Amino acid sequence: MNENKDNVILVCHYFSGDKHAAGRYDQTDEEAGWWDSIIGPGKALDTERFYIISTDALSCVVNSHKVSSTSPRSINPSTGTPFGMEFPVITIQDMVKAQKLLMDKLEIDSIYAVLGPSMGGLQALSWAVLYPEMVSRCIPIAACDKLDSFSAFFPLRMGIQAIKSDHFFNNGQYYDKTEDEKPMQGLKNAINGLALIARGRDWGDKILGSRGFIEGKDPYNAIDNLYDFERNIIHGVAARASMYDPNSYIYISKANILFDLSNGFDDIDEAVNRTSCEFLFISEKNDIFVLPEAIKALHEKCLYNGKISKHITFDSPVGHLGSVSHANLFADELSEFLNRGV
Numbered sequence: 001m002n003e004n005k006d007n008v009i010l011v012c013h014y015f016s017g018d019k020h021a022a023g024r025y026d027q028t029d030e031e032a033g034w035w036d037s038i039i040g041p042g043k044a045l046d047t048e049r050f051y052i053i054s055t056d057a058l059s060c061v062v063n064s065h066k067v068s069s070t071s072p073r074s075i076n077p078s079t080g081t082p083f084g085m086e087f088p089v090i091t092i093q094d095m096v097k098a099q100k101l102l103m104d105k106l107e108i109d110s111i112y113a114v115l116g117p118s119m120g121g122l123q124a125l126s127w128a129v130l131y132p133e134m135v136s137r138c139i140p141i142a143a144c145d146k147l148d149s150f151s152a153f154f155p156l157r158m159g160i161q162a163i164k165s166d167h168f169f170n171n172g173q174y175y176d177k178t179e180d181e182k183p184m185q186g187l188k189n190a191i192n193g194l195a196l197i198a199r200g201r202d203w204g205d206k207i208l209g210s211r212g213f214i215e216g217k218d219p220y221n222a223i224d225n226l227y228d229f230e231r232n233i234i235h236g237v238a239a240r241a242s243m244y245d246p247n248s249y250i251y252i253s254k255a256n257i258l259f260d261l262s263n264g265f266d267d268i269d270e271a272v273n274r275t276s277c278e279f280l281f282i283s284e285k286n287d288i289f290v291l292p293e294a295i296k297a298l299h300e301k302c303l304y305n306g307k308i309s310k311h312i313t314f315d316s317p318v319g320h321l322g323s324v325s326h327a328n329l330f331a332d333e334l335s336e337f338l339n340r341g342v
Helices: 092-105 120-129 150-166 184-201 203-208 228-243 247-256 270-275 292-304 319-325 327-339
Strands: 008-011 051-052 114-119 136-143 278-282 310-313
Touching: 008 120, 051 310, 092 120, 092 247, 114 120, 114 327, 120 136, 120 270, 136 327, 150 184, 150 247, 184 228, 184 247, 184 319, 203 228, 247 292, 270 292, 278 292, 278 327, 292 310, 310 327, 319 327
Parallel strands: 008 051, 008 114, 114 136, 136 278, 278 310
Antiparallel strands: none
Protein backbone atom coordinates (compact mmCIF):
# COMPACT_ATOMS: atom_id res chain seq x y z
CA MET A 1 0.00 0.00 0.00
CA ASN A 2 1.37 3.41 -0.88
CA GLU A 3 1.75 6.24 1.60
CA ASN A 4 -1.57 7.87 0.65
CA LYS A 5 -3.43 4.54 0.76
CA ASP A 6 -5.09 5.41 -2.55
CA ASN A 7 -3.97 2.40 -4.60
CA VAL A 8 -6.25 -0.16 -2.94
CA ILE A 9 -8.20 -2.63 -5.10
CA LEU A 10 -10.81 -4.75 -3.35
CA VAL A 11 -11.49 -8.15 -4.94
CA CYS A 12 -14.77 -9.81 -3.92
CA HIS A 13 -15.23 -13.53 -4.43
CA TYR A 14 -17.93 -15.51 -6.21
CA PHE A 15 -20.60 -17.82 -4.75
CA SER A 16 -18.44 -20.86 -3.99
CA GLY A 17 -15.12 -19.03 -3.74
CA ASP A 18 -13.09 -17.59 -0.90
CA LYS A 19 -10.41 -14.97 -0.39
CA HIS A 20 -7.73 -17.12 -2.06
CA ALA A 21 -7.82 -15.12 -5.29
CA ALA A 22 -4.18 -15.43 -6.36
CA GLY A 23 -0.91 -17.19 -5.62
CA ARG A 24 -0.42 -20.11 -3.25
CA TYR A 25 -0.49 -20.04 0.53
CA ASP A 26 2.25 -22.68 0.66
CA GLN A 27 3.81 -25.49 -1.35
CA THR A 28 1.00 -27.88 -0.41
CA ASP A 29 -1.56 -25.92 -2.43
CA GLU A 30 -2.46 -27.91 -5.53
CA GLU A 31 -3.74 -24.84 -7.35
CA ALA A 32 -3.12 -21.13 -7.32
CA GLY A 33 -5.94 -18.72 -6.44
CA TRP A 34 -9.00 -18.55 -8.66
CA TRP A 35 -7.98 -15.27 -10.40
CA ASP A 36 -4.26 -15.93 -10.51
CA SER A 37 -4.26 -15.31 -14.27
CA ILE A 38 -4.99 -11.60 -13.73
CA ILE A 39 -3.56 -10.82 -10.26
CA GLY A 40 0.17 -10.43 -9.83
CA PRO A 41 3.22 -8.48 -11.04
CA GLY A 42 2.63 -7.14 -14.55
CA LYS A 43 -0.88 -8.62 -14.76
CA ALA A 44 -4.16 -6.74 -15.14
CA LEU A 45 -4.37 -6.30 -11.37
CA ASP A 46 -0.72 -5.39 -11.08
CA THR A 47 0.56 -6.01 -7.55
CA GLU A 48 3.57 -3.80 -8.26
CA ARG A 49 1.20 -0.83 -8.62
CA PHE A 50 -1.89 -1.77 -6.65
CA TYR A 51 -2.50 -3.05 -3.14
CA ILE A 52 -4.93 -5.96 -3.55
CA ILE A 53 -7.26 -6.90 -0.72
CA SER A 54 -9.44 -10.02 -0.87
CA THR A 55 -11.71 -11.10 1.98
CA ASP A 56 -13.97 -14.02 2.83
CA ALA A 57 -17.63 -13.05 2.55
CA LEU A 58 -20.03 -13.65 5.41
CA SER A 59 -21.21 -17.27 5.38
CA CYS A 60 -18.41 -18.26 2.98
CA VAL A 61 -19.32 -21.78 1.84
CA VAL A 62 -15.72 -23.04 1.76
CA ASN A 63 -15.17 -25.27 4.78
CA SER A 64 -11.49 -24.67 5.56
CA HIS A 65 -9.39 -23.55 8.51
CA LYS A 66 -7.95 -20.92 6.16
CA VAL A 67 -11.35 -19.23 5.80
CA SER A 68 -12.09 -16.30 8.12
CA SER A 69 -15.85 -15.87 7.97
CA THR A 70 -18.72 -15.61 10.43
CA SER A 71 -21.20 -18.24 9.32
CA PRO A 72 -23.56 -20.98 10.51
CA ARG A 73 -20.38 -22.91 11.39
CA SER A 74 -19.41 -20.23 13.92
CA ILE A 75 -20.01 -20.81 17.60
CA ASN A 76 -23.14 -19.22 19.04
CA PRO A 77 -21.95 -17.62 22.30
CA SER A 78 -25.35 -18.23 23.85
CA THR A 79 -25.17 -22.01 23.40
CA GLY A 80 -21.50 -22.83 22.91
CA THR A 81 -22.41 -24.78 19.78
CA PRO A 82 -22.47 -23.84 16.07
CA PHE A 83 -25.30 -21.51 15.03
CA GLY A 84 -26.61 -23.83 12.34
CA MET A 85 -30.01 -22.60 11.18
CA GLU A 86 -30.20 -20.17 14.12
CA PHE A 87 -27.78 -17.99 12.18
CA PRO A 88 -29.55 -14.79 11.03
CA VAL A 89 -30.49 -14.22 7.40
CA ILE A 90 -27.76 -12.20 5.71
CA THR A 91 -27.65 -10.05 2.59
CA ILE A 92 -25.00 -9.08 0.05
CA GLN A 93 -25.11 -5.61 1.62
CA ASP A 94 -24.24 -7.18 5.00
CA MET A 95 -21.14 -8.71 3.40
CA VAL A 96 -20.11 -5.27 2.16
CA LYS A 97 -20.75 -3.64 5.53
CA ALA A 98 -18.45 -6.23 7.12
CA GLN A 99 -15.76 -5.41 4.53
CA LYS A 100 -16.22 -1.71 5.33
CA LEU A 101 -15.36 -2.48 8.98
CA LEU A 102 -12.09 -4.00 7.76
CA MET A 103 -11.33 -0.91 5.68
CA ASP A 104 -11.97 1.24 8.77
CA LYS A 105 -9.62 -0.95 10.80
CA LEU A 106 -6.93 -0.51 8.14
CA GLU A 107 -7.65 3.24 8.03
CA ILE A 108 -8.46 3.05 4.31
CA ASP A 109 -10.92 5.72 3.20
CA SER A 110 -10.64 5.39 -0.58
CA ILE A 111 -10.84 2.38 -2.88
CA TYR A 112 -9.25 2.73 -6.31
CA ALA A 113 -11.42 -0.07 -7.67
CA VAL A 114 -13.77 -2.75 -6.39
CA LEU A 115 -14.55 -5.74 -8.56
CA GLY A 116 -15.49 -9.38 -8.62
CA PRO A 117 -17.17 -12.11 -10.65
CA SER A 118 -20.79 -13.20 -10.14
CA MET A 119 -21.60 -12.72 -6.43
CA GLY A 120 -18.39 -10.70 -6.24
CA GLY A 121 -19.92 -8.32 -8.77
CA LEU A 122 -23.00 -7.93 -6.57
CA GLN A 123 -20.72 -6.90 -3.73
CA ALA A 124 -18.90 -4.45 -6.00
CA LEU A 125 -22.19 -2.83 -7.03
CA SER A 126 -23.26 -2.62 -3.39
CA TRP A 127 -19.99 -0.87 -2.51
CA ALA A 128 -20.67 1.74 -5.19
CA VAL A 129 -24.14 2.45 -3.83
CA LEU A 130 -23.52 2.17 -0.08
CA TYR A 131 -20.16 4.00 0.06
CA PRO A 132 -20.02 6.29 -3.00
CA GLU A 133 -17.52 8.62 -1.34
CA MET A 134 -14.96 5.79 -1.16
CA VAL A 135 -15.21 4.05 -4.55
CA SER A 136 -13.55 5.45 -7.69
CA ARG A 137 -14.11 2.51 -10.04
CA CYS A 138 -16.63 -0.33 -9.94
CA ILE A 139 -16.23 -3.43 -12.13
CA PRO A 140 -19.11 -5.92 -11.87
CA ILE A 141 -18.40 -9.06 -13.89
CA ALA A 142 -21.31 -11.36 -14.80
CA ALA A 143 -23.47 -9.42 -12.33
CA CYS A 144 -26.47 -7.08 -12.49
CA ASP A 145 -28.88 -5.29 -10.15
CA LYS A 146 -30.93 -8.42 -9.33
CA LEU A 147 -31.45 -11.98 -10.54
CA ASP A 148 -34.50 -12.76 -12.59
CA SER A 149 -37.01 -15.16 -11.05
CA PHE A 150 -35.75 -18.11 -13.12
CA SER A 151 -32.18 -17.91 -11.84
CA ALA A 152 -33.35 -17.12 -8.31
CA PHE A 153 -35.42 -20.31 -8.25
CA PHE A 154 -33.12 -22.53 -10.31
CA PRO A 155 -30.58 -23.27 -9.05
CA LEU A 156 -30.70 -21.25 -5.81
CA ARG A 157 -34.07 -22.01 -4.19
CA MET A 158 -34.02 -25.55 -5.60
CA GLY A 159 -30.57 -25.94 -4.07
CA ILE A 160 -31.86 -24.88 -0.67
CA GLN A 161 -34.71 -27.37 -0.96
CA ALA A 162 -32.33 -30.15 -2.02
CA ILE A 163 -30.19 -29.69 1.09
CA LYS A 164 -33.11 -29.34 3.50
CA SER A 165 -34.78 -32.49 2.12
CA ASP A 166 -31.69 -34.60 2.79
CA HIS A 167 -32.43 -37.21 5.48
CA PHE A 168 -29.35 -36.12 7.43
CA PHE A 169 -30.04 -32.37 7.42
CA ASN A 170 -31.57 -32.41 10.92
CA ASN A 171 -32.49 -28.71 10.76
CA GLY A 172 -28.84 -27.84 10.24
CA GLN A 173 -27.59 -29.58 13.39
CA TYR A 174 -25.04 -31.94 11.90
CA TYR A 175 -21.66 -30.49 12.87
CA ASP A 176 -21.04 -33.17 15.50
CA LYS A 177 -21.85 -35.99 13.07
CA THR A 178 -19.54 -38.14 10.97
CA GLU A 179 -19.17 -37.37 7.26
CA ASP A 180 -21.59 -40.22 6.49
CA GLU A 181 -24.22 -38.57 8.69
CA LYS A 182 -24.11 -35.09 7.11
CA PRO A 183 -26.45 -33.89 4.33
CA MET A 184 -23.84 -34.28 1.63
CA GLN A 185 -26.09 -35.86 -1.00
CA GLY A 186 -28.46 -32.93 -0.73
CA LEU A 187 -25.50 -30.58 -1.08
CA LYS A 188 -24.26 -32.46 -4.16
CA ASN A 189 -27.70 -32.22 -5.75
CA ALA A 190 -27.73 -28.48 -5.05
CA ILE A 191 -24.29 -27.95 -6.59
CA ASN A 192 -25.22 -30.05 -9.63
CA GLY A 193 -27.84 -27.46 -10.56
CA LEU A 194 -25.49 -24.56 -9.93
CA ALA A 195 -22.70 -26.21 -11.93
CA LEU A 196 -25.03 -26.77 -14.88
CA ILE A 197 -26.47 -23.27 -15.18
CA ALA A 198 -23.05 -21.71 -14.55
CA ARG A 199 -21.63 -23.53 -17.57
CA GLY A 200 -24.40 -22.57 -19.97
CA ARG A 201 -26.37 -24.47 -22.59
CA ASP A 202 -23.55 -25.29 -25.00
CA TRP A 203 -20.64 -26.26 -22.77
CA GLY A 204 -21.18 -30.03 -23.05
CA ASP A 205 -21.26 -30.05 -26.84
CA LYS A 206 -18.38 -27.58 -27.16
CA ILE A 207 -16.03 -29.27 -24.70
CA LEU A 208 -17.09 -32.92 -24.42
CA GLY A 209 -18.91 -33.64 -27.65
CA SER A 210 -22.60 -34.44 -27.96
CA ARG A 211 -23.02 -38.01 -26.71
CA GLY A 212 -19.70 -39.56 -25.66
CA PHE A 213 -19.52 -42.20 -22.90
CA ILE A 214 -17.07 -44.60 -21.26
CA GLU A 215 -16.42 -47.73 -23.30
CA GLY A 216 -18.55 -50.59 -21.99
CA LYS A 217 -20.90 -48.15 -20.20
CA ASP A 218 -23.44 -47.49 -22.95
CA PRO A 219 -26.22 -45.33 -21.46
CA TYR A 220 -28.77 -47.40 -23.41
CA ASN A 221 -27.88 -50.45 -21.33
CA ALA A 222 -28.38 -49.16 -17.77
CA ILE A 223 -30.02 -46.27 -15.95
CA ASP A 224 -26.77 -45.38 -14.14
CA ASN A 225 -24.56 -45.48 -17.24
CA LEU A 226 -23.83 -41.84 -18.02
CA TYR A 227 -22.95 -39.71 -20.99
CA ASP A 228 -19.75 -37.73 -20.56
CA PHE A 229 -21.61 -34.46 -19.96
CA GLU A 230 -23.58 -36.07 -17.09
CA ARG A 231 -20.51 -37.69 -15.59
CA ASN A 232 -18.49 -34.47 -15.84
CA ILE A 233 -20.84 -32.60 -13.53
CA ILE A 234 -21.94 -35.40 -11.19
CA HIS A 235 -18.47 -36.81 -10.56
CA GLY A 236 -16.82 -33.39 -10.56
CA VAL A 237 -19.25 -32.14 -7.92
CA ALA A 238 -18.90 -35.29 -5.83
CA ALA A 239 -15.12 -34.85 -5.79
CA ARG A 240 -15.27 -31.36 -4.27
CA ALA A 241 -18.52 -31.31 -2.27
CA SER A 242 -16.66 -32.03 0.97
CA MET A 243 -15.02 -28.60 0.60
CA TYR A 244 -18.35 -26.89 1.28
CA ASP A 245 -20.68 -26.48 4.24
CA PRO A 246 -24.38 -27.21 3.52
CA ASN A 247 -25.76 -24.62 5.95
CA SER A 248 -23.49 -21.89 4.58
CA TYR A 249 -24.58 -22.87 1.07
CA ILE A 250 -28.20 -22.25 2.11
CA TYR A 251 -27.42 -18.83 3.54
CA ILE A 252 -25.33 -17.72 0.55
CA SER A 253 -28.12 -18.88 -1.78
CA LYS A 254 -30.67 -16.88 0.20
CA ALA A 255 -28.45 -13.76 0.08
CA ASN A 256 -28.25 -14.01 -3.72
CA ILE A 257 -32.02 -14.53 -4.02
CA LEU A 258 -32.64 -11.45 -1.86
CA PHE A 259 -30.21 -9.20 -3.69
CA ASP A 260 -31.74 -6.10 -5.23
CA LEU A 261 -29.52 -3.07 -5.74
CA SER A 262 -32.53 -0.79 -5.31
CA ASN A 263 -33.39 -2.22 -1.87
CA GLY A 264 -33.82 0.70 0.54
CA PHE A 265 -34.44 3.17 -2.29
CA ASP A 266 -37.52 4.19 -4.25
CA ASP A 267 -36.19 2.58 -7.43
CA ILE A 268 -33.02 1.61 -9.28
CA ASP A 269 -32.58 5.18 -10.56
CA GLU A 270 -32.28 6.50 -7.02
CA ALA A 271 -29.74 3.80 -6.17
CA VAL A 272 -27.65 4.51 -9.29
CA ASN A 273 -27.80 8.25 -8.67
CA ARG A 274 -26.03 7.76 -5.33
CA THR A 275 -22.91 6.46 -7.06
CA SER A 276 -19.99 8.68 -8.01
CA CYS A 277 -17.62 6.14 -9.58
CA GLU A 278 -16.87 5.02 -13.12
CA PHE A 279 -18.29 1.66 -14.16
CA LEU A 280 -16.98 -1.15 -16.33
CA PHE A 281 -19.63 -3.83 -16.82
CA ILE A 282 -18.37 -7.13 -18.20
CA SER A 283 -20.72 -9.87 -19.40
CA GLU A 284 -20.23 -13.29 -20.97
CA LYS A 285 -22.06 -13.62 -24.29
CA ASN A 286 -23.68 -16.99 -23.57
CA ASP A 287 -24.40 -16.56 -19.85
CA ILE A 288 -27.79 -18.07 -18.94
CA PHE A 289 -27.52 -17.41 -15.19
CA VAL A 290 -27.02 -13.63 -15.36
CA LEU A 291 -28.24 -12.61 -18.79
CA PRO A 292 -26.00 -10.26 -20.81
CA GLU A 293 -29.02 -8.12 -21.67
CA ALA A 294 -29.70 -7.55 -17.96
CA ILE A 295 -26.12 -6.36 -17.47
CA LYS A 296 -26.38 -4.13 -20.53
CA ALA A 297 -29.64 -2.68 -19.17
CA LEU A 298 -27.94 -1.68 -15.90
CA HIS A 299 -25.07 -0.13 -17.86
CA GLU A 300 -27.60 1.87 -19.89
CA LYS A 301 -29.35 2.89 -16.67
CA CYS A 302 -26.03 4.30 -15.45
CA LEU A 303 -25.59 6.25 -18.69
CA TYR A 304 -29.16 7.54 -18.48
CA ASN A 305 -28.41 8.88 -15.00
CA GLY A 306 -25.27 10.68 -16.18
CA LYS A 307 -22.70 8.18 -14.96
CA ILE A 308 -19.51 7.20 -16.80
CA SER A 309 -20.02 3.60 -17.83
CA LYS A 310 -18.70 1.10 -20.33
CA HIS A 311 -20.00 -2.37 -21.19
CA ILE A 312 -17.91 -5.10 -22.80
CA THR A 313 -18.51 -8.78 -23.52
CA PHE A 314 -16.33 -11.87 -23.77
CA ASP A 315 -16.95 -15.35 -25.13
CA SER A 316 -16.11 -18.32 -22.90
CA PRO A 317 -16.84 -21.99 -23.60
CA VAL A 318 -18.19 -22.31 -20.05
CA GLY A 319 -20.63 -19.39 -19.91
CA HIS A 320 -21.08 -17.69 -16.53
CA LEU A 321 -18.24 -19.73 -15.04
CA GLY A 322 -15.89 -18.03 -17.49
CA SER A 323 -15.96 -14.93 -15.26
CA VAL A 324 -13.74 -16.96 -12.92
CA SER A 325 -11.97 -19.53 -15.09
CA HIS A 326 -11.39 -17.42 -18.23
CA ALA A 327 -10.56 -14.02 -16.76
CA ASN A 328 -7.70 -13.79 -19.24
CA LEU A 329 -10.35 -13.14 -21.94
CA PHE A 330 -11.15 -9.71 -20.49
CA ALA A 331 -7.77 -8.95 -18.91
CA ASP A 332 -6.71 -6.37 -21.51
CA GLU A 333 -9.91 -4.34 -21.22
CA LEU A 334 -9.69 -4.56 -17.44
CA SER A 335 -6.09 -3.33 -17.45
CA GLU A 336 -6.95 -0.47 -19.79
CA PHE A 337 -9.82 0.64 -17.55
CA LEU A 338 -7.68 0.52 -14.41
CA ASN A 339 -4.84 2.46 -16.00
CA ARG A 340 -6.91 5.06 -17.83
CA GLY A 341 -6.26 8.53 -16.48
CA VAL A 342 -3.49 7.37 -14.16
